[in-house]
Amino acid sequence: MNAETKPKLALYWAASCGGCEIAVLAIDERILEVAGAFDVVFWPCVMDGKVADIEAMEDGSIAVCLFNGGIRTSEQEYMARLLRAKAKVLVAFGACAQDGSIPGLANLLDRDTIFRQNYVESPSVDNPESTLPTATTTVAEGELHLPAFYDTLRTLAQTVDVDYFLPGCPPEADRIWDALSAILAGDLPPAGSVIGARTTVCEECPRTRHEKKVKEFKRTWQVIPDAETCLLEQGLVCCGIATRAGCGARCPSVNSPCIGCYGANDGVQDFGARMMTALASIIDSNDPREVQRIIATGIPDPVGTFYRFSLANSFLRRSRRPVAAGAAAGAATRGED
Amino acid sequence: MTDLEFQPKIIGFLCNWCSYRAADLAGSTRTRYAPNVRYVRVMCSGRVDPAFVMKALSLGADGVLVAGCHPGECHYLEQNYKTMRRMTMLQHTLRQLGVEEGRVRLVWASAAEGHRLAKAIDEMVDRIRSLGPLRWPAGWQERPEVLAAIERVASEHASAAQEVAT
Ligand code: FES
Numbered sequence: 078m079n080a081e082t083k084p085k086l087a088l089y090w091a092a093s094c095g096g097c098e099i100a101v102l103a104i105d106e107r108i109l110e111v112a113g114a115f116d117v118v119f120w121p122c123v124m125d126g127k128v129a130d131i132e133a134m135e136d137g138s139i140a141v142c143l144f145n146g147g148i149r150t151s152e153q154e155y156m157a158r159l160l161r162a163k164a165k166v167l168v169a170f171g172a173c174a175q176d177g178s179i180p181g182l183a184n185l186l187d188r189d190t191i192f193r194q195n196y197v198e199s200p201s202v203d204n205p206e207s208t209l210p211t212a213t214t215t216v217a218e219g220e221l222h223l224p225a226f227y228d229t230l231r232t233l234a235q236t237v238d239v240d241y242f243l244p245g246c247p248p249e250a251d252r253i254w255d256a257l258s259a260i261l262a263g264d265l266p267p268a269g270s271v272i273g274a275r276t277t278v279c280e281e282c283p284r285t286r287h288e289k290k291v292k293e294f295k296r297t298w299q300v301i302p303d304a305e306t307c308l309l310e311q312g313l314v315c316c317g318i319a320t321r322a323g324c325g326a327r328c329p330s331v332n333s334p335c336i337g338c339y340g341a342n343d344g345v346q347d348f349g350a351r352m353m354t355a356l357a358s359i360i361d362s363n364d365p366r367e368v369q370r371i372i373a374t375g376i377p378d379p380v381g382t383f384y385r386f387s388l389a390n391s392f393l394r395r396s397r398r399p400v401a402a403g404a405a406a407g408a409a410t411r412g413e414d
Numbered sequence: 415m416t417d418l419e420f421q422p423k424i425i426g427f428l429c430n431w432c433s434y435r436a437a438d439l440a441g442s443t444r445t446r447y448a449p450n451v452r453y454v455r456v457m458c459s460g461r462v463d464p465a466f467v468m469k470a471l472s473l474g475a476d477g478v479l480v481a482g483c484h485p486g487e488c489h490y491l492e493q494n495y496k497t498m499r500r501m502t503m504l505q506h507t508l509r510q511l512g513v514e515e516g517r518v519r520l521v522w523a524s525a526a527e528g529h530r531l532a533k534a535i536d537e538m539v540d541r542i543r544s545l546g547p548l549r550w551p552a553g554w555q556e557r558p559e560v561l562a563a564i565e566r567v568a569s570e571h572a573s574a575a576q577e578v579a580t
Pocket residue numbers: 429430431432457458459460481482483487488489490493494
């Protein structure tokens with residue numbers, strides 16, 4: 078097949094770590110089959126390409142776009158809109174695009190706090206004038222623009238319509254290959270669905286399960302768990318119960334609890350809520366004081382534990398932001414008389 | 415004075431066997447109490463998933479009340495103990511997200527305790543009124559200059575593309 082007749086493929090990254098890009102290459106020599114089957118028109122991480130070339134293309138002329146990363150700046154949002162228009166099938170690739178993932182945990186803060194921390198307060202930063210990035214700077218030659226930085230990181234689907242989700246941090250090579258083959262064969266699930274398993278990590282986990290009752294939650298550094306029993310039964314917060322299968326239970330297989338990188342399984346609307354429900358059920362106490370203590374000491378960072386990969390895609394999306402401008406103006410002025 | 419105009423919107427999940435009847439009783443005995451709670455009847459307080467509470471807040475509720483049978487009196491044996499543990503877990507998480515104490519409450523009220531429920535609701539409404547509106551979805555909005563920036567990027571690209579084409 079020559080480049081004209083091959084379906085076009087684009088890959089892009091936004092607020093992500095770059096691991097998803099590596100994951101695509103982790104399909105090993107099958108990458109040659111991808112190159113054989115698709116005409117790769119845009120992939121800034123590995124080849125030169127110009128946004129203007131994409132803008133010049135007809136809408137819908139890219140067969141598939143694999144988009145990783147959440148949306149944190151105006152530039153990323155622009156690229157998401159552009160690639161949405163040009164791609165027939167837009168895939169939210171990986172945990173960041175799907176659920177916000179680790180960058181989404183910054184939704185516990187806001188832009189000003191993040192900037193202050195990163196550009197002023199961080200011990201390794203030398204910035205005596207406390208200069209902060211601004212979206213607009215005026216110089217002698219005119220105005221210069223940087224992408225504007227959002228207070229709240231959004232998922233790809235909160236920004237544009239997404240056709241499919243490929244979960245994982247990063248997606249496993251075999252699952253990527255499955256998805257690409259399915260796209261090539263035109264053998265796809267209904268739009269809007271996750272390309273992946275319909276069960277939880279527990280189903281793939283080799284450990285044995287009994288009735289769960291715990292008096293204490295432990296952190297991984299406090300114990301060396303036994304290799305056979307369910308980690309949750311041993312008091313470790315393992316997220317396998319809420320997490321979609323697909324990884325082959327990699328972490329529990331090596332004595333490390335699941336942290337939920339594959340995101341919520343089908344039917345789980347809010348990952349953290351499912352974890353809270355499950356963990357609350359197994360606490361072996363009916364005494365409110367003792368329950369308080371078990372939770373407060375065993376789970377010192379509930380958001381980081383229950384929403385490590387999904388804060389931006391949870392019902393609440395972020396921590397409370399006192400809305401100073403615009404929206405809450407009414408509240409601020411009320412009661413002043 | 416004008417503060418009194420703020421009427422908190424509270425969603426109440428009430429157990430069919432006790433608290434919902436307590437609310438009925440409060441009504442039929444003409445107990446006066448704050449009218450701010452919109453009730454949702456559930457078969458047991460154990461039916462209330464933390465997701466219900468967070469969804470309510472995310473849709474604009476100022477607070478959420480969960481009410482069930484007294485410990486030991488749940489019609490499904492132990493479920494209200496689970497509710498207690500779940501709500502403790504949820505409140506622990508909500509604290510980290512900046513939701514003030516008192517916006518999400520668990521109350522036990524039997525079918526005979528219309529007064530108790532009414533009093534708990536009055537207290538809750540007072541507390542939330544003093545905290546002010548929650549306005550959760552407003553916290554997702556970006557600042558106007560950010561919204562302007564994305565439109566600027568789009569129009570810059572569009573005009574650049576036009577220049578190339580001509
Ligand atoms: S039946 Fe009322 S709390 Fe379970």
